Amino acid sequence: MKCDRFGPLKIRFAMETLVRSFYARDSRRVARNLLGQHLVRSLKGRRLRGRIVEAEAYLGPQDSASHAYRGQTPRNAPMFGPAGVAYVYFVYGRHHMFNVVTGHDGEPGAVLIRSIEPLQGRAEMERRRGKKGPVLTNGPGKLCQALGVDRSLSGWDLTVGQKIWLEKGDPLPDRKVLTGPRVGIAYAAAKDRMAHWRFMLKNDR
DNA sequence: AGCACGATCTGA
């Protein structure tokens, strides 16, 4: 029957939305396990999907590179709440940054999603990015531009499966994972600058 | 109310 031709397309990806307990852990563990998972965005009826290939963990008051270092403010409030919520902020007068809140209520933590590899809706991502070269979504600012993410999504619950959420992908074995110091935190204390809390897919960039 | 600066990106 005719609809068989369309059936397989709809189940190209197993829909398994990541649950809150996934996020409710130390942000370093979450960052590591985020690699290989899918970031999904529903935008004007279109579905955009990418495989997460780079992420950075930010902790609480003990991490001088973290927005939570100097306590709670209106901007970073999501970091202090329950896990599984988006934290989006604006930097350099230009770029949005998409984070996932981790840990437990009252204990701030987040993971910055730095890069995805487009799996679905690549054309739409390119359109949103404009004609700015072949590289799509390497870099947290570009990623947000490609997915149409801005601060209106800060505080959004990622476990409801609407607007933006994460789904289970193929887990990456340790031999495919590279770690290193986080990017753009020159102002932070040496111990935080040196910490290898950036996780990325090997052979990426 | 004013100010310094940032979890960045681009193109010269």
Add this chain to the structure above:
DNA sequence: CAGATCGTGCTA
């Protein structure tokens, strides 16, 4: 490697 560009948080 400088410039863009503006929200945020700190000082007053």
